Structure formats: structure tokens, C-alpha cells
Amino acid sequence: MKLPSQFAFYKSWLDPVRQQALAEAYRPIVRGFLLPACAYYVFITWSHWRDETGLTLAILGSMSAITAVIYYLVRQHVTVGDRLTLNKLELCGLLVNMLMYINVVTYLLIHFEQSKLVYFSLMAVVFSTTGVTMRTTLFSVAISLATLYWFASGLPAELLTQYVSIGVATAFASLGMATLLRKAIRRQIDARLLADELAAKAQRLADTDMLTGIPNRRAVFEKIDYFISQKRPFWIGIFDLDGFKAINDVYGHVIGDDLLCRVVKRSAKLNLPGCTFGRIGGDEFICIVSGSQAERDIEQFGAKVIQAVSCPYPVGPMELTVGVSAGFTHYPSMGQSSGQLYEQADFALYKAKAHRRGQCVLFETAENEEMQQAIAIERQLREADLDSELFLLFQPQYSPSRQRVTGFEALARWQNPTLGLVAPDQFIRAAERSGHIRKVTAILFEKALENLADWPEDIGLSFNLSAHDISDHTFVLRLLGRIMQSGIAARRIEFEITETAVMTDLASSRALLEKLRASGCKIALDDFGSGYSSFEYLDQLPLDKVKIDRSFVRKVAHSTTSREIVAAVIGLCRKLDLRCVLEGVEAENEMIILADLQPDLIQGYLYGRPMSAKAAMNMIRAQSERRAAAAQTA
Structure with missing residues (x-):
């Protein structure tokens, strides 16, 4: 009234x-x-x-x-x-x-x-x-x-x-x-x-994440800056959901948004004293824990959040599950500014996702130099002309039975004016951490198609996909679209994956690889034997080829066990109708022993180091000339 x-x-x-x-x-x-x-x-x-x-x-x-x-x-x-x-x-x-x-x-x-x-x-x-x-x-x-x-x-x-x-x-x-x-x-x-x-009201909206209702990146960093100005000690942690993108791609953004809201509600129910949660974008969350708790207490705190968030979420007739990894750092003992603290927590998070997925990792001050190097690489990834600086080298895969090169593996390289020649493992990791990996992959794949178009029809190309590439179905399907636009036969292209790239969400990875294989592309499992569960992937994934890790191949000359393991894997691949590549063959004495095992393909310095596109073309031409000469002689 x-x-x-x-x-x-x-x-x-x-x-x-x-x-x-x-x-x-x-x-x-x-x-x-x-x-x-x-x-x-x-x-x-x-x-x-x-x-x-x-x-x-x-x-x-x-x-x-x-x-x-x-x-x-x-x-x-x-x-x-x-x-x-x-x-x-x-x-x-x-x-x-x-x-x-x-x-x-x-x-x-x-x-x-x-x-x-x-x-x-x-x-x-x-x-x-x-x-x-x-x-x-x-x-x-x-x-x-x-x-x-x-x-x-x-x-x-x-x-x-x-x-x-x-x-x-x-x-x-x-x-x-x-x-x-x-x-x-x-x-x-x-x-x-x-x-x-x-x-x-506008200030509240500006400080609130519209989807989840918790503080957004701006509000959280304002609080961090306030704590720093007051000289108040605190821990800052970044939580990242493992496997969320696959759920978003498979079930849609409505389900994905609902899942994010449930994650926030479940975290709020923990009633953790002195803790403020915020969302800084996508499936990444940040928290501030005031005080100078011991490292062990923070690890237990992170484990408690991870355990709660990782429990299944009922959505209609199904249950969805996401993993969580976390990285923490402390003010003032580890960092002095909000930017530095964020970089440290993000670096610790990357360490967790790379080596201790599903766990909480604390930043170590001894890693500062490594982190600064990674930051310098990330900065150049943002600012550099990657189209002109990224290039490929090609390493041949040799068939002993046919005595010829049947294909090449494309190896990523980066020559930067500021950093010089950057090691592949360094810039690939930095690109994955900073979100530039898809840009890098797209540029390199385009260059790979350009070179493959000049090669004979019987020469194939292997191209590596990272875990981040595999997790983005839309991106991988765009790569498939580029193959179709190029006019190159899909059977000539082989995508190489590692077990770490598919282990986060095996079902989603299998669905994507089946689409690639149905299009005519081949799938190879790289570094086989380097993980603890590789044999499961032989059964679960639609594979065409297995590449035995070089750690086994290099031991065959003096280790009976390694020789028997390699022989067993070669025999298993024959029975499963899979091609098999032995990686890292560098010496004649290794090849003499391996020859008795009748390997399918060899990749290593013995038959060719990584080479430029021009050198690869010269090798292909020389091989064609030898075959033509042999045919005339016959």
C-alpha cells in the first residue's frame, strides 16, 4: 500500500x-x-x-x-x-x-x-x-x-x-x-x-562476475592491492578446472555455465575462514587466504577445495566430473606486487597441470629465474611476428623393408630476433600456459600443408597436436577443414598425440580422434612406453601407428630387457594391425640388433636429422631418382 x-x-x-x-x-x-x-x-x-x-x-x-x-x-x-x-x-x-x-x-x-x-x-x-x-x-x-x-x-x-x-x-x-x-x-x-x-549498483556490477555472482578479476585484484598497501600477509591461489572445455564443447555452454555455478556454490559451502573466492575468466578461479598460514596448511586447504569440487555433479540423467589443479604463492615471502604474485601462482598452477594434475602446488622462490624466462617467452609470443618467425624442420621416417623414406615428422622451431632460437619444449609449454598454442599450431599446420603439397603422393607427413589442441574440438575440426580446402588427400596426414594429451578426458579425446580418422587422417600415439598406462590407449583409442619411445630403443644394445620389450611391442603392433616406429635410432650397432626384430619404420639420426624443407625435398628427389634408375636396370 x-x-x-x-x-x-x-x-x-x-x-x-x-x-x-x-x-x-x-x-x-x-x-x-x-x-x-x-x-x-x-x-x-x-x-x-x-x-x-x-x-x-x-x-x-x-x-x-x-x-x-x-x-x-x-x-x-x-x-x-x-x-x-x-x-x-x-x-x-x-x-x-x-x-x-x-x-x-x-x-x-x-x-x-x-x-x-x-x-x-x-x-x-x-x-x-x-x-x-x-x-x-x-x-x-x-x-x-x-x-x-x-x-x-x-x-x-x-x-x-x-x-x-x-x-x-x-x-x-x-x-x-x-x-x-x-x-x-x-x-x-x-x-x-x-x-x-x-x-x-554500477560499482557492484563492475566488481561482480555476472555468471557466478562472486567477485570478478577487477575486484579481487583491488583487494590484493589493498592488502599489499596495508602490509597484510596473505596467500593467493589459482584454481583451474581440468576437462571443463571438453564438457562445454560436448554438452554446450548452458550446461557448462550451470556447472561453473555449481562449482562456486560447492566452494561456498566449505565456509573456509578468511578466504575470498573470485572468477578471473573461463574456468579459472582465484582465491585470497588472509594470514601467514604454514605451507602444509595451505596444501591441505587446496586439497580440501580440490576434493570438494572434483566430486561428480548430477545433471539430469548423467553425472559430470571435472578435475581441479591449483597453484599458490605468498605475500610477502614470495612476491611483492599483485602482478608478480599472479605470475607466480599461475606458474605454480602450470607446474601442477603438467606434472601433478589434480593437486595443489606451491611456488618456490628458486623457480623465479625459470619463471622470468617463461614470461619473456610469453611476451614475445604476444608481440612477435609468429607467421615469419615460426618454421618447420622435417625428420624422415625410414622403412627398412622397402629401403626408402615413406614420410616425415614436422618439428616446430622458433627463431626470435630478441630471444634467438628458442627450444621447442620451452615455447610450446609457454604457448600452452599463455593460451597462444592454437595460434602457434595453426601457423605451423599451414606451413606443413604448403610443403606437403609439393611432395609426391606416396610421401606422408606427421604433425603433433598438444593436449590443449586436443581439448578444443572446434579448433581441431578447423584444421580438418583446412585439409579439405588444400585439396591434399587426408590419408597423407598423420596427427601425433601423446598419452598425456588424452588422459584428462579419454572419452572426449576418443570421440574427436574418431572424427579425424573417419575423415581419412591417421592417428599415431607418440612416446609409447614413457607413461604408466600406455597399453590402455591401444585398446581405447582409434590408432594407426605407435611410436616406441627412444628411452627403450637406446638401451637395446646393452639391455636384454629393453630388447625384449621392443620386440614384444613390435609383435603386438603386427597383431593389432598397427604400424610401429622406433624413435631415436642413432648408431649402426643399434640398427644391427634392431634389424633382427624386423621393425616397420625407423626414425632417428642414423637415417636423417631434422632438416629444412629444401633438404627434405632434395632427399625425396634423390630417392625418386634412385628408384627410377633401379627400375630401368631391372
Whole structure:
């Protein structure tokens, strides 16, 4: 039910925010009146000293002087006070009005002059503006006009009538002025309060993640900067969801957004003291833990969050599961600025995802040099002309039974003007961590297609996909689209993956690889034997080729166990109708032993080091010429 206007007014009057706004609006009015009023009573004091003598001088002179001093003191109080309440300002206004009233009444009691009765009307007009509230205004105007009638009551009837008319006109004018002034001030206050409310709402929106309702990146970093300015110790941690992108791609963004909201709700239920969670983008979250907890306590804290978030989420008839990895650093023992702390926590997170997935890793100050090098590489990845700086080398894969090269593996290289030749493992890791890996992959794949187009139809190309590439179905399908646009037969292209690239979400990876294989491309499992569960992937993934890790091949010359393992894998591949590549063959004595095992393909320095596109073309041409010569001889 809507309140009547007068009740709504009194309700708003009781609002502390509105009262303070009214005080701030009236403060300059009272302050502006007091300075000329003080000067006026200094002048009146001088006039009394000039015109009065004896007791009259003592009364009138002291009263005007005291009024001038009080006006000055009140002005100072009104000016200096940071938060002058409405009640205090109202009392100040009432004091100012009553001192003026008392001065006029005292003077007329001593020196009654009919012409000076008009002072009461002038005072009523002044009171209509200096009375801070309506009640003080009504009181001040009423007592001023009542005193006017009291003094005029002793005058002849004609004069009394005139003064009554003057009083009535003054009353209407004063009340009208007071009403208009307060209405204008109230409108100004309402507009300001509305603007403040909208600004506060905009600030809340600016500081809140629209999807999850928790603080966003901006708000979290403001809090971090505040803690640093206050020299308050705290831990900062970054949590990243493992496998979330695959869920987003397979089930859609609606399910993905719902999952993110559930992750936040589950984290909030932990009621972790002194902890603030925020979302900094995508499936990455940040938390601030105030205090100087021991490293062991933070590791347990991170493990508690990871365990809670990693439990399955029921969505309709199915259950979705995401993993979580975390990286933490501490202020001030590890970093000194918000930017440095974020980089350290992000570096620790990358360490977790690369080596201890699903766990919490703390940054170590000894890693600062490594981190700075990684940051320098990331900076160049953002700023460099990658189209011209990235290039490929090609290492041949040799078939002993056919005595010819059947294909090449494309190896990524980066020559940067600032950093020089950057090691592949360094810039690939940096590209994965900074989100540039898809750009790098796209550029290198385009260059690979350009070279493959110049090769004979019986020469194939192997191209490596990273874990981040595999997790993005849309990106991999774009690569497939480029193959179709190029006109190159898909059977000539082989995508190499590692077990670490598919282990996060085996089902999603299998679905993507099946699409690639259905298009005609081949799939190779790289570094076979370097992981603990490689044999599972032979059964679970749609593979065409297995590349035995060089750590086994290099031991065959002096390790019976390694030789038997290699022989067993070669035999297994034959039975499963998979091609098999032995990596890292560098010496003749290794090849002599391996020849007895009848390997399918060999890749290593013995048959060719990584070479330029031109050198690879020369090798292909020389091989074709030898085959042609052999055919003519036959």
C-alpha cells in the first residue's frame, strides 16, 4: 500500500542517509549567511559605541559583540566539521536566528522606533532560508511576526492594521520561499541519492562476475592491492578446472555455465575462514587466504577445495566430473606486487597441470629465474611476428623393408630476433600456459600443408597436436577443414598425440580422434612406453601407428630387457594391425640388433636429422631418382 505523501515525507525524514544529505545541502547556506552576518554585527557594535553611552551601551554593545563572536565560532564549526549531523546544523541555525531576534527585540525595548518594526518582517524572510528544518523555520517566523504584532498592538488602529497586513504578507512570502527552497533542495538530494545508488549498483556490477555472482578479476585484484598497501600477509591461489572445455564443447555452454555455478556454490559451502573466492575468466578461479598460514596448511586447504569440487555433479540423467589443479604463492615471502604474485601462482598452477594434475602446488622462490624466462617467452609470443618467425624442420621416417623414406615428422622451431632460437619444449609449454598454442599450431599446420603439397603422393607427413589442441574440438575440426580446402588427400596426414594429451578426458579425446580418422587422417600415439598406462590407449583409442619411445630403443644394445620389450611391442603392433616406429635410432650397432626384430619404420639420426624443407625435398628427389634408375636396370 502506498503511503500518503506526508507520511512518506516523515519516513524519508527518518532516513539517516537522507538526513545527512540534507545537512550537507544546508551547510553551505548557513555557512554563507554567517560571514556577512558576523561582519554586520561588528559594524553594529561599532555603531553602538559611537551612538550609545552608559548602561545602554553596555547592554547593546556587548550583545552585538557577543553575537558577532558566536556567529564566527558557529561558522568555523560548520566549516570544519567532517560529518555535521542534521540535528546539530538545525541547532546552529536556530541559535543564529534567535541571536538576531534577541538583538532586535532588545534594541526596540530600549529605543522603540515605529519604523524599525519592519525589521521583524525582514527577519522572517531571513529565517525562511536560514532555518535548516521546516520546524525551526516555522518557529522562527512565527515568533518574529508575533513579536511584531505585540509591539504594534500599542499603535493606533490604522497603523496596527497596516502592520498586520505586512505581517500576513511576510508570513506567506516567508513560507512560500521556505517551501520552494526546501522542495528544490529535496529534488537535488533525491537526484544525488539516486545517482549515488546507481553508481553503487554500477560499482557492484563492475566488481561482480555476472555468471557466478562472486567477485570478478577487477575486484579481487583491488583487494590484493589493498592488502599489499596495508602490509597484510596473505596467500593467493589459482584454481583451474581440468576437462571443463571438453564438457562445454560436448554438452554446450548452458550446461557448462550451470556447472561453473555449481562449482562456486560447492566452494561456498566449505565456509573456509578468511578466504575470498573470485572468477578471473573461463574456468579459472582465484582465491585470497588472509594470514601467514604454514605451507602444509595451505596444501591441505587446496586439497580440501580440490576434493570438494572434483566430486561428480548430477545433471539430469548423467553425472559430470571435472578435475581441479591449483597453484599458490605468498605475500610477502614470495612476491611483492599483485602482478608478480599472479605470475607466480599461475606458474605454480602450470607446474601442477603438467606434472601433478589434480593437486595443489606451491611456488618456490628458486623457480623465479625459470619463471622470468617463461614470461619473456610469453611476451614475445604476444608481440612477435609468429607467421615469419615460426618454421618447420622435417625428420624422415625410414622403412627398412622397402629401403626408402615413406614420410616425415614436422618439428616446430622458433627463431626470435630478441630471444634467438628458442627450444621447442620451452615455447610450446609457454604457448600452452599463455593460451597462444592454437595460434602457434595453426601457423605451423599451414606451413606443413604448403610443403606437403609439393611432395609426391606416396610421401606422408606427421604433425603433433598438444593436449590443449586436443581439448578444443572446434579448433581441431578447423584444421580438418583446412585439409579439405588444400585439396591434399587426408590419408597423407598423420596427427601425433601423446598419452598425456588424452588422459584428462579419454572419452572426449576418443570421440574427436574418431572424427579425424573417419575423415581419412591417421592417428599415431607418440612416446609409447614413457607413461604408466600406455597399453590402455591401444585398446581405447582409434590408432594407426605407435611410436616406441627412444628411452627403450637406446638401451637395446646393452639391455636384454629393453630388447625384449621392443620386440614384444613390435609383435603386438603386427597383431593389432598397427604400424610401429622406433624413435631415436642413432648408431649402426643399434640398427644391427634392431634389424633382427624386423621393425616397420625407423626414425632417428642414423637415417636423417631434422632438416629444412629444401633438404627434405632434395632427399625425396634423390630417392625418386634412385628408384627410377633401379627400375630401368631391372
